[in-house]
Amino acid sequence: MNIVLLSGGSGKRLWPLSNDIRSKQFxxxxxxxxxxxxxxxxRVYRQIRSVNKDASVTIAxxxxxxxxxxxxxxxSVGISVEPCRRDTFPAIVLVSAYLRDxxxxxxxxxxxxxxxxPFVEEDYFQMLKRLSDQAEKGEANxxxxxxxxxxxxxxxxxxxxxxxxxxxxxxxFKEKPVKTAAEEYIRNGALWNxxxxxxxxxxVLEQAxxxxxxxxxxxxxxxxxxxxxxSFDYAVAEQEDQIQVMRFAGQxxxxxxxxxxxxxxxxxxxxxxxxxxTCSNVHVVNETGLPxxxxxxxxxxxxxxxxxxxxxxxxxxxxxxxxxxxxxxxxMFAEKSWGSFRVMDVEEESLTIKVTLNSxxxxxxxxxxxRDEVWTVISGRGYTIVDGMQQEVAPGDVITMEAGCRHTIxxxxxxxxxxxxxxxEISADDKQKYPLE
Amino acid sequence: MNIVLLSGGSGKRLWPLSNDIRSKQFxxxxxxxxxxxxxxxxRVYRQIRSVNKDASVTIAxxxxxxxxxxxxxxxSVGISVEPCRRDTFPAIVLVSAYLRDxxxxxxxxxxxxxxxxPFVEEDYFQMLKRLSDQAEKGEANxxxxxxxxxxxxxxxxxxxxxxxxxxxxxxxFKEKPVKTAAEEYIRNGALWNxxxxxxxxxxVLEQAxxxxxxxxxxxxxxxxxxxxxxSFDYAVAEQEDQIQVMRFAGQxxxxxxxxxxxxxxxxxxxxxxxxxxTCSNVHVVNETGLPxxxxxxxxxxxxxxxxxxxxxxxxxxxxxxxxxxxxxxxxMFAEKSWGSFRVMDVEEESLTIKVTLNSxxxxxxxxxxxRDEVWTVISGRGYTIVDGMQQEVAPGDVITMEAGCRHTIxxxxxxxxxxxxxxxEISADDKQKYPLE
Numbered sequence: 001m002n003i004v005l006l007s008g009g010s011g012k013r014l015w016p017l018s019n020d021i022r023s024k025q026f027x028x029x030x031x032x033x034x035x036x037x038x039x040x041x042x043r044v045y046r047q048i049r050s051v052n053k054d055a056s057v058t059i060a061x062x063x064x065x066x067x068x069x070x071x072x073x074x075x076s077v078g079i080s081v082e083p084c085r086r087d088t089f090p091a092i093v094l095v096s097a098y099l100r101d102x103x104x105x106x107x108x109x110x111x112x113x114x115x116x117x118p119f120v121e122e123d124y125f126q127m128l129k130r131l132s133d134q135a136e137k138g139e140a141n142x143x144x145x146x147x148x149x150x151x152x153x154x155x156x157x158x159x160x161x162x163x164x165x166x167x168x169x170x171x172x173f174k175e176k177p178v179k180t181a182a183e184e185y186i187r188n189g190a191l192w193n194x195x196x197x198x199x200x201x202x203x204v205l206e207q208a209x210x211x212x213x214x215x216x217x218x219x220x221x222x223x224x225x226x227x228x229x230x231s232f233d234y235a236v237a238e239q240e241d242q243i244q245v246m247r248f249a250g251q252x253x254x255x256x257x258x259x260x261x262x263x264x265x266x267x268x269x270x271x272x273x274x275x276x277x278t279c280s281n282v283h284v285v286n287e288t289g290l291p292x293x294x295x296x297x298x299x300x301x302x303x304x305x306x307x308x309x310x311x312x313x314x315x316x317x318x319x320x321x322x323x324x325x326x327x328x329x330x331x332m333f334a335e336k337s338w339g340s341f342r343v344m345d346v347e348e349e350s351l352t353i354k355v356t357l358n359s360x361x362x363x364x365x366x367x368x369x370x371r372d373e374v375w376t377v378i379s380g381r382g383y384t385i386v387d388g389m390q391q392e393v394a395p396g397d398v399i400t401m402e403a404g405c406r407h408t409i410x411x412x413x414x415x416x417x418x419x420x421x422x423x424x425e426i427s428a429d430d431k432q433k434y435p436l437e
Numbered sequence: 438m439n440i441v442l443l444s445g446g447s448g449k450r451l452w453p454l455s456n457d458i459r460s461k462q463f464x465x466x467x468x469x470x471x472x473x474x475x476x477x478x479x480r481v482y483r484q485i486r487s488v489n490k491d492a493s494v495t496i497a498x499x500x501x502x503x504x505x506x507x508x509x510x511x512x513s514v515g516i517s518v519e520p521c522r523r524d525t526f527p528a529i530v531l532v533s534a535y536l537r538d539x540x541x542x543x544x545x546x547x548x549x550x551x552x553x554x555p556f557v558e559e560d561y562f563q564m565l566k567r568l569s570d571q572a573e574k575g576e577a578n579x580x581x582x583x584x585x586x587x588x589x590x591x592x593x594x595x596x597x598x599x600x601x602x603x604x605x606x607x608x609x610f611k612e613k614p615v616k617t618a619a620e621e622y623i624r625n626g627a628l629w630n631x632x633x634x635x636x637x638x639x640x641v642l643e644q645a646x647x648x649x650x651x652x653x654x655x656x657x658x659x660x661x662x663x664x665x666x667x668s669f670d671y672a673v674a675e676q677e678d679q680i681q682v683m684r685f686a687g688q689x690x691x692x693x694x695x696x697x698x699x700x701x702x703x704x705x706x707x708x709x710x711x712x713x714x715t716c717s718n719v720h721v722v723n724e725t726g727l728p729x730x731x732x733x734x735x736x737x738x739x740x741x742x743x744x745x746x747x748x749x750x751x752x753x754x755x756x757x758x759x760x761x762x763x764x765x766x767x768x769m770f771a772e773k774s775w776g777s778f779r780v781m782d783v784e785e786e787s788l789t790i791k792v793t794l795n796s797x798x799x800x801x802x803x804x805x806x807x808r809d810e811v812w813t814v815i816s817g818r819g820y821t822i823v824d825g826m827q828q829e830v831a832p833g834d835v836i837t838m839e840a841g842c843r844h845t846i847x848x849x850x851x852x853x854x855x856x857x858x859x860x861x862e863i864s865a866d867d868k869q870k871y872p873l874e
């Protein structure tokens with residue numbers, strides 16, 4: 001069984017936890033039985049592994065997300081990297097070509113595509129298996145999951161089935177409706193379109209040829225930026241006559257806003273927080289080390305991270321996007337394949353960051369044109385390579401690197417250091433990478 | 438004219454801006470005409486200087502407050518340092534002895550005592566002059582300011598005057614009453630006791646002899662810790678028969694809670710903040726560099742500093758104290774006589790801080806037993822002295838100091854540096870000071 005997880009974009013609606021480089025699906029906010037927290041990505045991947053042990057899982061993701069995926073899921077998951085964002089049709093064609101040409105999946109094998117971040121239980125993943133089996137049968141070219149609506153939502157598209165059977169032909173798609181229309185659809189048996197569907201691999205690659213001229217994955221990858229932005233629903237699903245929908249009535253939540261996300265939280269607070277007893281329906285997600293004290297609030301979400309602080313009425317929080325668009329700020333925290341960094345201080349001609357390298361990992365070997373750097377190791381052990389010279393380091397060791405000097409650090413254990421960048425033009429783009437000599 | 442300003446204690450009720458080492462009167466939150474912000478201390482001192490140009494001003498303050506006072510008011514103001522906190526009677530006796538024995542004030546001269554942090558206008562300071570003149574006349578031993586009440590407050594003590602004249606004999610004092618009693622007092626012409634009074638210097642020193650055996654300021658200072666904790670009202674004012682009250686009907690506000698403080702703010706936001714248009718009566722005081730976004734809130738105060746984040750209904754904010762008492766945290770920001778520091782990162786065996794030295798200032802020459810330190814200069818110019826060796830420093834220079842090594846830095850211009858402290862037992866108390874060699 002082949003499962004493709006579509007990893008969506010930046011998701012400013014969960015600011016300050018999500019931002020241009022950290023998508024909401026990577027935020028560790030969901031409490032596990034052992035008390036630790038996992039991200040939506042980790043939860044979904046764990047659930048897949050528990051239900052469909054042998055499934056081959058491939059994530060279609062942007063370049064910026066690769067580090068977070070490797071960090072959170074390890075190396076065994078496949079990643080089809082999108083060179084840039086081009087909507088769902090190009091993304092699904094690219095990952096389909098990746099499955100055929102890189103992973104060697106046969107064109108007759110079924111593939112199930114679903115978003116990476118639904119908040120669901122195990123029955124959902126059992127359903128994915130049934131979708132896959134149904135697609136394999138070949139009764140239809142495309143088999144969709146139709147989610148039994150729980151309220152007349154204006155946020156989702158609707159699928160109109162031919163009849164009320166568990167598997168039915170699809171008559172029609174409806175765009176996000178107004179509430180009265182949604183009520184009408186539901187009375188007539190419509191289902192939510194949650195973006196989950198299965199097909200035999202060859203089908204999508206054939207459909208792709210109608211719009212894109214390419215022979216294999218590598219050619220498609222290299223011309224990806226030139227492709228038209230178009231959704232899979234519009235380019236394929238809505239044009240297809242041989243199309244079925246399977247009814248799913250289990251739990252399905254889209255944790256796309258603070259309102260829905262806080263509903264899925266097991267506790268009112270993640271991180272340091274005190275709520276006094278006159279607070280009601282207040283949720284706090286605090287990624288900073290600062291204590292948060294909330295008093296006398298109702299129906300409010302508070303979230304603090306290195307990017308900023310949100311305090312919002314829960315209903316109002318769904319209107320967050322234009323305000324966040326107006327906040328232009330340096331990236332203050334980032335997960336990397338080797339660990340993470342956090343900006344601690346920004347001055348005109350200096351930038352101070354805390355770097356954490358995971359055990360056994362290393363930075364790229366690199367140099368900067370326009371800045372000097374000073375590292376002070378504060379914990380852990382490893383070694384540096386500076387202009388080809390290797391040197392062991394331990395807490396208290398200081399490494400100074402002038403502009404132009406090539407450098408990296410390799411962590412034997414988890415290793416933390418304070419990096420001071422100094423220069424008149426400090427920019428994240430000022431970085432040349434080299435192979436290790 | 439001698440004015441004594443009593444500088445009160447820690448004031449956790451304005452957490453996270455005030456804390457154990459920063460009292461509320463030093464928070465720069467009041468907007469001036471030129472757009473910059475001043476603290477309550479700066480505002481009061483500026484107002485005194487504008488009304489009573491030649492007044493001699495002495496501040497009775499704790500040791501921990503001396504740096505902030507020097508930083509905010511400069512060197513011309515007198516400071517009577519209390520070795521520890523012993524309530525208002527010992528504090529007023531100590532500053533009175535300081536005036537006589539250190540500043541050489543004659544025993545017949547009048548002295549006016551008032552709190553350092555009332556939010557008042559110039560008429561209040563004109564009133565201080567009249568109090569002083571009245572005390573000098575000698576009609577009474579003690580002349581109080583009685584503030585015309587604007588509502589039946591349960592937070593203040595009341596003064597019951599003999600009659601309704603502008604200057605009247607005091608019949609009685611009343612402790613903070615319940616509301617109905619306060620209403621009754623006000624109907625009968627009672628006035629608020631704002632802790633403002635005048636006396637001839639010799640009077641208080643005579644009264645002091647009844648309770649404390651001392652000959653001069655230095656003896657009193659050295660035995661200060663052994664003195665009984667007792668208020669001036671209880672020890673003196675309530676025992677005195679020759680006592681008058683002068684009526685004051687101008688603006689007088691005590692900015693002791695978030696509720697009253699936000700009423701005195703000229704704008705809704707100090708620091709980085711966005712309020713959407715569904716917010717009403719929301720105030721933000723943000724000392725961090727993080728943007729704050731507030732949506733759909735009503736009657737709420739938000740404050741963020743290096744110590745923590747408060748989000749509170751304004752009414753509820755007056756109940757803050759027990760919650761803040763429960764937050765035990767490292768001091769994250771401090772003003773020093775030479776500048777300031779901010780804690781940026783805390784690990785088990787390291788602490789990283791940003792140090793800002795004001796132009797022309799220097800740290801004490803000192804060493805640490807149990808920690809090494811690394812300085813990276815990020816801006817400004819000056820020189821270090823390390824174990825007696827002097828060396829000029831500029832941005833990018835790194836200074837490493839092992840435990841035991843004596844060191845200081847002198848700033849020619851404003852100078853900023855990142856200090857990494859390394860050791861198994863990092864403590865603010867681990868500091869030995871030395872004279873410069």
